[in-house]
Amino acid sequence: MNPFQSMLLVTTLAGLATGLGAVPTLFGARVSHRTYDAALGLAGGIMVAASVFGLIIPGSEQGALSAVMIGVFLGGFGLLAGNRVIPHLHTEYHRRRGHGVGEIDEGDEIDGETDGSDGESDDGLLDDRLRRAVLVGGAITLHNAPEGLAMGIAYASGLEEVALVLAVVIALQNVPDGFAFAIPVAQSGVSTPKVFLYTTLSGTVPQVVGSVFGFALVGIAQGIFPVAAGFAAGAMLAVVLRVMVPSSHGHGYADAATAAFLVGFVLLVVVDAAVAA
Secondary structure (H helix, E strand, O other): OOHHHHHHHHHHHHHHHHHHHHHHHHOOOOOOHHHHHHHHHHHHHHHHHHHHHHHHHHHHHHOOHHHHHHHHHHHHHHHHHHHHHHHHHHHHHHHHHOOOOOOOOOOOOEOOEOOOOOOOOHHHHHHHHHHHHHHHHHHHHHHHHHHHHHHHHHHHOOOHHHHHHHHHHHHHHHHHHHHHHHHHHHHOOOOHHHHHHHHHHHHHHHHHHHHHHHHHHHOOOOOOHHHHHHHHHHHHHHHHHHHHHHHHOOOOOHHHHHHHHHHHHHHHHHHHHHHHO
C-alpha cells in the first residue's frame, strides 16, 4: 500500500476503536458513577500522556519548539471556543426534537445511584442527559479532528513511525472516550444500535476527514507537522481540563478517577516506549 492508503487504513481502525466503548450499552448494562468516573479518568490520563509523548515531543524533534507551542495555544483556545458553541447547538437540537426523545428512569440513576436531584422533572433530567451527551460528543469530535490531522501530516511527511505511535495512542484513548460518550447518549433515550453507530462515527469520521486534510496540506505547506502536533496536543489538554476532570469529580469518586488517570498515563507511556523500541 502507498502512504495514503496506509494512512486511511490506520486512521479508520483507530477511529473504529471508539465503538468498543459502546459495547456495554449493547447488553443493556447499567453503569455506576464510580465506573463512569474512572473511565473518564483513564481517558484523561491517556490523553495527557499522548499530548506530551505522542505529539509535543515528536513535534519539537521535527521542528522548532516555538512552532509546537503556537499549535498548543491554537488547539487549546480553539477547543474552548468550540465548547462555547456547543450549549447553543444543544438548545436548538432539543427545541427541534421536542421532549419525546425517549423514556428515562426516576431520578438521574446509573446502576442504582442517584444524583440527589429530588423532585426534578423527567424533562429536566432528559435535558441534562442530552446536554451531557452533546458536550462529551462535541469534545470527542473536536479533539479527534486535529489528531487525524496530525496523523495525516505525519504520513505525508514520511514519519510513519510517529504516525503509528499516534495511531496506537489514539486507539487506546478512543475506547474510554467512546464509553464516556455512549452512556449519556443511551440515557437520553436513543436506541441501542444508534448509540453504537453514533459512538463509532464520533471517533471515525473526524479522524479520517482530518487525516485526509492533513495529508493534502503537506503538499501545500511543507514542515507543518510541528504546528499540527501542537494543535492536537492543545485540544486534547483542553478537553481533559475543561470536560473530563470536572465530569469525573462530581459524584464523590474523585479518588477512583484520579487513580484511573494515573493508570492511563502510565499505560500510554509504556505503550509509547514499546512501539518506539
